Amino acid sequence: MQAAGRLADGLAALEREDLARTRRVLDSAQAPRVVVGGRSLANFSSNDYLGLANHPRLRAAAHAAIDEFGVGAGASPLVSGHLRAHADAEERFARFCGLPRALLFASGYAANLGIVASLCDRHAKVFADRLDHACLVDGAILSRAALSRYRHLDLGDLAKRLEASSAAVKLIATDSVFSMDGDLAPLPAMLALAERHDAWLLVDDAHGVGVIGTRGHGALEHFGITSPRIVYMATLGKALGGYGAFVAGAAQTVEWLVQRARTLIYSTALPPMAAAVASAAMDLVDEEPGRVARLRDRIAEFRAAAARAGLALAPSITAIQPVVAGTAIAALSASARLLERGFLVPAIRPPTVPEGTSRLRVSLCADHAREDVEALAVALAGSLAA
Numbered sequence: 001m002q003a004a005g006r007l008a009d010g011l012a013a014l015e016r017e018d019l020a021r022t023r024r025v026l027d028s029a030q031a032p033r034v035v036v037g038g039r040s041l042a043n044f045s046s047n048d049y050l051g052l053a054n055h056p057r058l059r060a061a062a063h064a065a066i067d068e069f070g071v072g073a074g075a076s077p078l079v080s081g082h083l084r085a086h087a088d089a090e091e092r093f094a095r096f097c098g099l100p101r102a103l104l105f106a107s108g109y110a111a112n113l114g115i116v117a118s119l120c121d122r123h124a125k126v127f128a129d130r131l132d133h134a135c136l137v138d139g140a141i142l143s144r145a146a147l148s149r150y151r152h153l154d155l156g157d158l159a160k161r162l163e164a165s166s167a168a169v170k171l172i173a174t175d176s177v178f179s180m181d182g183d184l185a186p187l188p189a190m191l192a193l194a195e196r197h198d199a200w201l202l203v204d205d206a207h208g209v210g211v212i213g214t215r216g217h218g219a220l221e222h223f224g225i226t227s228p229r230i231v232y233m234a235t236l237g238k239a240l241g242g243y244g245a246f247v248a249g250a251a252q253t254v255e256w257l258v259q260r261a262r263t264l265i266y267s268t269a270l271p272p273m274a275a276a277v278a279s280a281a282m283d284l285v286d287e288e289p290g291r292v293a294r295l296r297d298r299i300a301e302f303r304a305a306a307a308r309a310g311l312a313l314a315p316s317i318t319a320i321q322p323v324v325a326g327t328a329i330a331a332l333s334a335s336a337r338l339l340e341r342g343f344l345v346p347a348i349r350p351p352t353v354p355e356g357t358s359r360l361r362v363s364l365c366a367d368h369a370r371e372d373v374e375a376l377a378v379a380l381a382g383s384l385a386a
Contacts, residue, residue: 018328019349029054032368034344041344042372044362049319050210050284050291051367052241057284058277065276073269077104078258081269089275090246096282097209097220097232099248103257104275106267108206108235109135111245113142114261115231116171119200120145125167127158129174131181133204136173145171152178155189162197170199176219177207180353180361182316184212187223194229202231210239211319216285216292228253239319240285242277244270295319295366298373302364305377311384321362322348323380330384331358337383343376360384 014020028035030053034043052058065085075081086104093102105111116139120126126140130152140147146167150157162170172194174185187203194201205219213221218234220226228250236242247257257264285292302321306313313321325331331347338345338360349358360380364373 018332032365032372036344039342041339041342042368042376044343044345044364044368044376046363046365047207047238047319048241049239049295049363049365050216050241051365052239052281052284055241055281055284058241058280061276061280062273065273069272071273072271075269076265076267077269078265083269083272083275085272085275085279086269089278092279092282093234093246094248096217096286097234097246097248098217098226099220099230099232099250101251101254102246102248103254103261103264104270104278105245105247105261105264106270107243108133108204108233108237108245109138110263110267111233111235111247112136112173112202112204113139114257114263115202115233115247116140116145116173117143117262118257118260119143119202119231120169120171123167124169124171125165127161127165127170127172127199129153129178129185131178132173132175133179133206136175136202136204140173145169153183153185155186155193158190159193162193162199165197170197171202172199173202174204175207176203176205177212177318177320179207179320180348180359181314181322182207182318182320183314184208184219184222184317187219188225191225191227191229195227199229200231201227201229202233204233206233206235206238206245207318207320209234210281210285210292211295212317215289236274236278236281240278240281242274242281244274244278246278291366295364298364298366298368298370301370302362302373302377305374306380309377309381311377311381319364321364322359323362323384324357324359325384326356326358328358331360334360334380334383334386337386338379341379341383343379345376345380 073081090102112135120143122144124145209218231249236244328349335347348361
């Protein structure tokens with residue numbers, strides 16, 4: 001069959017170009033150390049930045065929600081799937097991020113698709129950073145809006161594109177913390193551009209919530225900004241330890257998403273236990289500020305150890321600390337050498353990152369031991385030099 005032959009050819013090409021991906025099976029829960037194939041490995045691959053994915057309080061919240069509400073929501077939120085656990089979590093997140101109203105989605109990907117496709121149509125234009133997460137780009141395509149991709153963090157380029165646009169609706173879409181580089185978008189200046197050009201500002205804070213901000217409340221707290229123009233998305237599957245996503249913003253904006261976001265309307269609501277876990281995670285962040293502080297200590301310790309080992313790092317203040325290897329095979333080889341030494345660090349290759357910038361993506365966690373963090377820097381230097 002010709003179609004099957006095309007798939008076979010495509011898979012063979014991925015193998016030749018060192019771009020084929022495989023799924024690793026973990027035999028343990030997410031933690032600073034995980035078990036793979038009977039081996040205990042120091043885990044620097046997870047987005048569980050605060051160490052909450054297996055926290056006893058989150059497990060207890062999930063069990064209690066199952067006992068009260070069962071396992072599944074049973075329907076979409078607009079039919080009968082909006083349970084008390086969901087409503088409580090939405091109210092809690094609105095307080096957490098300091099915006100008037102919040103809405104639960106099945107995932108960050110679904111949230112961003114729903115936001116862009118409901119705020120924009122063929123008369124709109126979406127302005128996206130070149131390194132934005134794929135879901136922001138896919139949302140623009142789904143909306144049928146024109147898509148303009150400005151140079152990474154180049155606000156001069158963004159300003160020129162906004163100035164030249166006569167679109168009826170303009171939306172600036174950006175990651176707050178870029179997932180493969182760990183750098184931050186200059187949100188105050190971007191909000192000023194949105195104000196000047198009558199545009200929405202969509203902020204994807206997947207890798208910022210729980211990590212940046214005085215209390216770990218994310219990018220809006222970090223920069224001290226708020227505006228009815230901001231549509232704010234934060235995932236629950238990273239620093240907050242669970243699954244799903246919140247979108248928050250002005251009450252009218254969120255109500256429009258309730259009425260028009262297809263990824264909300266036509267999806268079964270999240271299991272109520274996921275909503276209960278989200279509420280428990282936010283409570284933990286607020287009640288245990290030392291957890292966010294420990295993460296920042298680990299980041300500082302890793303960067304200091306990397307400097308001593310002669311490793312060149314990007315200027316990231318976040319839990320994401322990439323080490324660029326260059327080619328895909330160089331990144332894969334270094335990752336394999338790290339695995340031999342007992343460190344689980346993923347090789348990230350195109351199309352996730354641009355050609356020639358394949359890298360080792362180090363993800364730090366508040367619960368990592370300082371000794372493991374410092375040993376990783378030494379092992380990284382040795383693996384890249386081999």
